[in-house]
Amino acid sequence: MEEKRLRMAELHSECGSAAADKAEVDSLLKSTYCLQRRTINADPAPAIRDLRAQWPLLFVQKSLYSHFELLTGVPIRKMEQAVEERGRLIIDYFKSKATNDVVKKVLGTHGEEEVAALIIELLMAHFKEKTEDLILKTEETASAANIERTLDLAESPRLIILGERLSGQKWMVGIEGQVVCEGVQPTFSSGLAALFVCYYNFNLQYQEGAACTLEFIQRNFFRINPERGSKAGRGKVIRKRTGQLVQKKALAINPHVCSLMKKLTEFEWDFI
Template sequence: MMFQKTDANPEEVKNLMKLTFYTQRKQVNQGKTIKYLMEEWPFWFRELGMAVHFKELTGIGLNETLIRNVDLKGERLLNYMNTVCANKSKKLLQAVSKLKVVRGELTGCSEDVKDMVLLLLSYFDEKEDAMFCYVEDTCLAGEVQMDQLYLTPTIVVCGRSCYSSKRFMLSVDRNIVHDNITSFISALCMMFGSYYCFNIHYPSQLASTLEFLQRCFFSINPEKGTKVEKTNTSHLHVKPRVLTLIQELSDYEWRDV
């Protein structure tokens, strides 16, 4: 009933989400479908509700942790990718050049985060379409072709690129759970948070990118274990490669030319 009103008190929503956290976790662990959870807990699929649940679950603030780490490490990562990595890899050099053209004169934290994610996907040679689905900028939730989407959390970009889009949607288990996210950073946080809130493994197509974001930008650093889905082939190679990049970044000192 509160969700159907436009003037719900954010503090009251936050408090009620905390009070019902146990029941939410119980239903996820019982294997309730995303569609069922959307009907039972609509606020969970909004930025505020997901942030509360993620904080209760992990002890980490979703948006604030990402933004703080982008401030601390984002420039270094971008500079490293644009220079050292681009000089070593023809594919990454092409990705850097393409992003400069697409981004144009746009500046700001949000644009830097878009660059970071797209360059990480290129660096790890992972599938962009497993994280992003591009649709027309006027596309409505009911018009999204669900068979184009992965079952895992996917950001639906309403526009030809992340840079031109003014609106994003979030899909989980091929359900559009939020159809009007106006910030890329919010969309990224909700996509990442969904893996934890709904007990979803990282798909092999995005394993390294998500694990890097997890460790470097969302500050989740378990000593052992991984959220990467288990496949017939060993997935142990993911962690060393991610940790190697983190180590190289910590050793890298960028200088103004």
């Protein structure tokens, strides 16, 4: 498997991201999957920079998707189908029951955005999360190197949109202060999918500032519903009664996400 890993690094050196389209690479990635997981799950966990140096093709959009499907058994198209099937319901729910002023503003100012882009804006507004905790915007002509110099890229994953609108623009994904993936299709849905699978592929926790939105995507679009555990960090809170800083309780599902899912189901049944 190490020889196969070196072969893939050689192909990437020769062909760049285009190497991922070779039939040989598809076979090499599948046959070295267990070594990939062993490297990713090492303790201590490897830095993304080091992981990318060893497995550069794992950070190409096509390979990101393939690895996720091997890891979870969930096809990427499941998200696209869910957005198509449930997207209008989610938008109609917020139009009917705008939950705060920010949601109303999003509904009142959005243009001809993709459904997926509008849904994410609405979800983040509903959960009172800041868009920049998940999505960053930069100049349409910016290069990866320029983005790394000029944008404050966080440790946790960010979807970087090249342009003012969320839809119809080129995109990249940044992790740990560097651009790790440059998208092929200029669609918000493909960028959102690439961003999301990074949490699973590279064993990363959801950042606290976007944890509700990410868990909603996980449970409603990808239908990943574990009975135990969560990819949201537990964090710490101040106990009201004593004023002590304590660890949050581990929950099977975020209560804010659970509440919205229940309300969406009730809203859907009202029209049946």
